[in-house]
Amino acid sequence: MMTEESGRNEQSVLRKLAVPIVIGAAVGFVTMFGVSKLTSGDLLAGLSKAAEMAVLVGAFYILAGVGVGLGALRPRIGAKILNVEDVEELEEQKGKLLTSCIAMALWGAALIIIALGGEGGIIAPLPALIGGVAMLVIGSGFAWVSYRASDELMQMLNAEATVLAYSLTLGVVGVWAMAAHLDLARAQEPIEMLTMFYVIAMLATFIAAGRRGLLAPR
Incomplete structure (x- = not known):
């Protein structure tokens, strides 16, 4: 059974x-x-x-x-x-x-x-x-x-996603900007930076939701 x-x-x-x-x-x-x-x-x-x-x-x-x-x-x-x-x-x-x-x-x-x-x-x-x-x-x-x-859970999720998005943005956009400043990479186009903010925000939301088990089938 x-x-x-x-x-x-x-x-x-x-x-x-x-x-x-x-x-x-x-x-x-x-x-x-x-x-x-x-x-x-x-x-x-x-x-x-x-x-x-x-x-x-x-x-x-x-x-x-x-x-x-x-x-x-x-x-x-x-x-x-x-x-x-x-x-x-x-x-x-x-x-x-x-x-x-x-x-x-x-x-x-x-x-x-x-x-x-x-x-x-x-x-x-x-x-x-x-x-x-x-x-x-x-x-x-x-x-x-x-x-x-x-509710409190979703507000905490939003807070976690925001912190994660900030960290990812600093890690991706920030490191790229450092490399470009040192002539180790090409400079970012403004529209590329804006698009990356969008992509990183979405990625951070998925990661935060996954960590709290909200992506598991219900």
Whole structure:
């Protein structure tokens, strides 16, 4: 009996993992394909590789925010995709998730606007700066609302992710800047630094969540 029950639990876990993995892989492929097609066209042909990478990272932020947000708006569907115990838990987390998702999407939009406003872009520098900063500030406002509504565990998770992101940024961006200053590496492009902040913030969040067991199938 224990063996059969264990087998059923394992199959349940695998099914729980399979759906988000497949969806994540599909979203990642579509994002990369779409950005590749967009930047290879005549309209954005002048973008640098660093700017293209920024657009890709920004698009990932937007799609992730929209995807999780839609799951939160449709708890019965979202419970099958997102890593939650059941529909009831997702309904309880709905408000906090939505504000967090809006923040993530706006931050992604900010990065894309800035990337499209640089050399070879399609947005004039000043409007790009105003639009990018506006998206960043408004997104931060939604993130703050989500943080204030979070329980103690999530607030501690956010604090750990922030400290980890700072350490990783100092280790990656800081060491690179040191090497560039000493002519041991090429200087960083501003858009590269901005993109790295985004990537490191996401990585730090995943690491902090993993350390607290929040990435384990539920």
